[in-house]
Amino acid sequence: MTTGQVAHERRLAPRPQLILVADDVDDVRTLWSAYLRMWGFEIAEARNGYEAVELAGISAPAAILMDFSMPGLDGAHAARLIRKHPRLQRVPVVGVTAHTSAALDEFRMSCDAVLYKPVSPETLLDTLRALMRQSATS
Secondary structure, three states, X not given: OOHHHHHHHHHHOOOOOEEEEEOOOHHHHHHHXXXXXXXXXXXXXXXXXXXXXXXXXXXXXXXXXXXXXXXXXXXXXXXXXXXXXXXXXXXXXEEEEOOOOOOHHHHHHHOOXXXXXXXXXXXXXXXXXXXXXXXXXX
């Protein structure tokens, strides 16, 4: 196969799906991003809710992994703002939190699923894939 044929094949290959990872803790964001890349996804990272809303609007991800507790704009409010964008209404949002308080009610209503830390990588992957399949067929 020639170099031109290889380049043509790459252009025709489907692009990996983009997942937006929003978490204010660098190590957590890096860990989730590493797992998701290992599973073949492209990653966009947001350090807070404001960045998550902005990046979601620009990149139109296939799914969003959203931490609840972030400074400024928390995950519940960010998810609600993302849902208002016409192009993003069907994008699955998976909330992740260590909290178990009543304050999470709004977060649960803003997300398609909420996972409680610690979350196994397999649980995260299974949840994302199920919600992405469901979103693609609805």
